Amino acid sequence: MAESERAKMADGEWYTCLDSELETLRATARDAVFEHNMLPPRERANLGPALRALLGGVGEGARIEAPFHCAYGFNLFLGSGVFLNAGCTILDTASVRIGKGTLFGPNVQIYCAEHHRELAGRRAGLEIARPVAIGDNAWIGGSAIILGGVSIGEGAIVGAGAVVTRDVAANTTVVGNPARPVKRG
Template sequence: MSNDFEYEEMLNGELYVSKHIFDENKSLHGKIIAQKINMEPLENQDTIKALVKELFAETGENPYVMPPVHVGYGRHTTVGDHFFANMDCIFLDVNRITIGDNVMLGPRVGLYTAGHPIDPDIRIEKLEFGHPIVIKDNVWIGANSIVLPGVTIGKNVVVAAGSVVTKDVSDNTIVGGNPAKIIREVSEKDTVIWNQKKKDYHDKRAN
């Protein structure tokens, strides 16, 4: 990365031109690993898990990504323990994506750190930017949802399917829509209801 101005500016969230990034810092390596994951037979779970660990910068315990998966770089993404991404998720990590523990992504969730200038004359010069995404512990993001550049999603959040998250989300909330807005808070009532459902499940299973 030393003296690679464009790459450093990209990770700093400043304007950069991707074609000027040094070859050793370009995104091809991560895309090749993602392609390997996507071509691996699904029964080869250990191989897929090993490739996921190779794809991301850091992984916690027991990460799993259901193929196919798509990345910008791959190595700019960090995931915590027990991370799960369902099929067809996109990690457009021109800037860093940091994901906590026990996070689940539904099918076709897109995490997009990349952005382009509003001014068309500057945009057509191929200048672009990326802002980091942070997803904290115990988050569930529903299918076909999109998280935009610079967003932080707090702990225990549920993002409804099909949402577009354009700004930070507070802990312990359920959000949905385009743009995503708070629907309600996660409450003690939810804990009671779901603990009862869990008890019912275990009772039925025991019988």
């Protein structure tokens, strides 16, 4: 029996996102996210029940402001005290692990999906999922973009608007596009 597209996605292989099972999972995520985004602010502080059930893991005191968007949800793991500010988008085709006490500014984006470089592959919906890991107590500035396959170390700072294309060491500050460490002088 052929391996499902979901299994290929989970295994880090090329898969087609134009798949009925994956579309059903994305629809479930959209419904949970919609419910969360429509909650009154006081109720949203504890995450909506559908979003909480959807996510792979949620630590105590984790908070997601609205609007929020994720592709699947079940690949998203939030440590305790994580704060995602308004407008965050996480395309969690692979595991996204955000360590405890990490803070996101508004409009932070994480893209685990990488589309095929060949036109025929893109037309076929081929993509590959690359995980993202963010250590404890990191700070991700507003409108930063983090690409799949990247790890950001504990205590790191990603400047506003930075595009993170490679790993960031612990306790390092990166800025720019592509993000580079700030030199201490």
